[in-house]
Amino acid sequence: MEQHHREVTAPVPGEFVHRHDPADILPTGWTRSQENRYSVSARWPASHPFFSPAAEGRHDPVLVAETMRQATMLVAHAGFGVPVDDQFVMWDLYYTADPERLFLDGSSPEITADLFFPEYNGRPGRVRSLRVDIVLTRDGHRLSTGGGTIRCTSAPAYRRMRGERMAALDRPVPLIPAVAPHLVGREDAKDVVLGPGDRPDRWRLRVNTAHPTLFRRPNDHVPGMVLLEAARQAAMLATGSTGYLPTAVDLSFSRYAELDTPCWIEAEVVTAPGDPATTVRVTGQQEDLPVFVCTLSSPPREPAVAGPAAGSRPAR
Template structure:
């Protein structure tokens, strides 16, 4: 049955929401097709990832990228805030923490012909009366073909435009005053080979290695990470940096380095304590715990800038187990949505 005729609780995949609601500049970077409010603090969104997307279609296996659904959840939250909570268009949303669990790898199988699409069900304590300057939490589940594929939970802060501008001005002035904004020249680390981090296109490689170890490579020309101008390094780029640094760590401790290319993420949890600036190196350090009996690896990563830790992440990989495939009938069955 074609995806646009599925029973999705009245949600449609016919067109995307206006790009301004998702804080995107390019139409092809909008992944939210439709939304609905189904209860107090509970919302649904139909999301679809383009098959030929520069970033999310650049993979070395036959599994859709679960971080593409994390980005879809992030966009859906932005749409919900504007559409149902009346947040002004210039509201700044700062993610403080996020945890991702891959619930069922089989539904992420890429048959080469069908775009990745699903339904986001999100619950949040964010409301119109207390939206600003307070830490709010959320939980979300993305179903694909009626089965739970990815769950995402986390929290963050919404800033009025003026308050955000004042905060960032104060932070940048403080760093310049203390000399941290001029703490040496930016390292010109070249990206590692795409195959080392599971990519084919070198434009999507965001880590490099040099004398200081692993460094985040920030290319503000990237059409997905920098769909529009930012005053700091955006969160999706930091998450991708953590993942790629973790793959390097796995490969470096493996007797057979190519195993990292087949590593399937099981969980990923990150927290952010500061903004990543453009004008100084961003260094990624890692430690790894290997369980050879279960073929699992847990990687702990830190991101530092100006000598200060500004973010951390824990990623667990299943190094050996191949991702199961669902039969075609189960993937195209109507998706029932209870409202």
């Protein structure tokens, strides 16, 4: 019979998920079933200052990506022994979520993330890279499937690699004007990560290093989750809909996004003929060099239903 190793973590240390505010810490514990298989329990907040409820009474689907990120960090530190001062670089992240499992109407806030690491480069305490496949479940039903790749670098090696760029840790970044918050589904300009551009389908990345969620600690480059949020907001602008619900995301990075250089975000609707989902391709560039590319898809909006059932959730 397979042995299960249970690690009691109540609460999960913030340094294990790279968050300092307890309200931002999603995992509640973890279990190891095999050397390369783990299960992470998590709890989704009904409300959050940044991951606020999305259209039609659903959880923000970007919580899927954040849960994947935190679960992977937790296992890397607690399971594989990666030192907490190591640097993680996200190279790609992808997921497909079931929009029916995102509803807030009485479903359990408890989420289970099952992680499988098909291969990892390194030894316990000194892992160099991790590729992970992740399945999220809720109420016993599959919520999403996805995965990603991260690279781990020791603090001394990272400082050598980044060189003079490390000076950006203490250098203030001018905060440029924001696009109107209501255009990107936000109420407060502090949560807007795009500024006006020079044409309708192009915006400048807005870097707010004081943001308590997006910049969880001092950083010498723009975190990957900021770029995912930029892609989501650009998709809203490109489609003209704040109801855009990114239930499928495929994000990859080619280099660091630097803090002190304008990063330009472009978006194009690329929905295939006959596809009911709306797909947008978003790219980021700095100094004419590619930084990231992100493809997002949103399911079709549900038509209004006449009669007493209007606004009710579809049967499950």
